[in-house]
Amino acid sequence: MPVMTWRKTGKSLAFNDASLNADMTKAIKEFEKIALAEHEKVTETWEHKPKFRARRSDWTGSERLVAVHVWTDDDIWRYVDEGTKPHVIRPKNPDGLLVFPSSFKPKTQPRSLSSGAGASGGPMVFAKEVHHPGTKPRNFTAMLQRKLENIFSVMINAVFKAHGPRIMGG
Numbered sequence: 001m002p003v004m005t006w007r008k009t010g011k012s013l014a015f016n017d018a019s020l021n022a023d024m025t026k027a028i029k030e031f032e033k034i035a036l037a038e039h040e041k042v043t044e045t046w047e048h049k050p051k052f053r054a055r056r057s058d059w060t061g062s063e064r065l066v067a068v069h070v071w072t073d074d075d076i077w078r079y080v081d082e083g084t085k086p087h088v089i090r091p092k093n094p095d096g097l098l099v100f101p102s103s104f105k106p107k108t109q110p111r112s113l114s115s116g117a118g119a120s121g122g123p124m125v126f127a128k129e130v131h132h133p134g135t136k137p138r139n140f141t142a143m144l145q146r147k148l149e150n151i152f153s154v155m156i157n158a159v160f161k162a163h164g165p166r167i168m169g170g
Helices: 020-042 075-082 140-168
Strands: 003-007 053-059 061-072 085-091 096-104 120-127 128-130
Touching: 020 053, 020 061, 020 140, 061 140, 075 140
Parallel strands: none
Antiparallel strands: 003 061, 053 061, 085 128, 096 120
16 A cells, blocks of 8 residues: 655754644544545445455654555455456355356446446346356556555645745754
8 A cells, every 4th residue: 555755854854843743643544534435435336345444554764654554354355356267156055056147247347446336137047056257357456556645645745845844944
């Protein structure tokens, strides 16, 4: 997820400035809310709602790094995001049948963060097993990464711009 890096460019840059740190913390908390909302927007039409979490990580040294990580351990998100290989589907009960509509339109498409209505219908199919062709990856994570990095950069840069003259001795 988005990572912002900045270097201490001179003795006058005060990373221990309380006002700067307070505004940075506020911006990062707001960004966490935005990042979670962007992830949830992708799944807004899904019946199954993955639970997303966000966490801030900080590192200091010759560079100061702040990262916000957004993740889920939801298998369905991973299957849709990364795609699946062709696989066989069998009923949980060995004596049972799979029953499903013959036509299906997914709620999401590759290379899109939109989530639509989707559809299923047609005559019902009854089968002992199905050779599923697999699904194309939607690549939500990569697209969200790019989108959120831009938002994160704008938000953090706004904090530095607001504090720049004061913390740089100007």
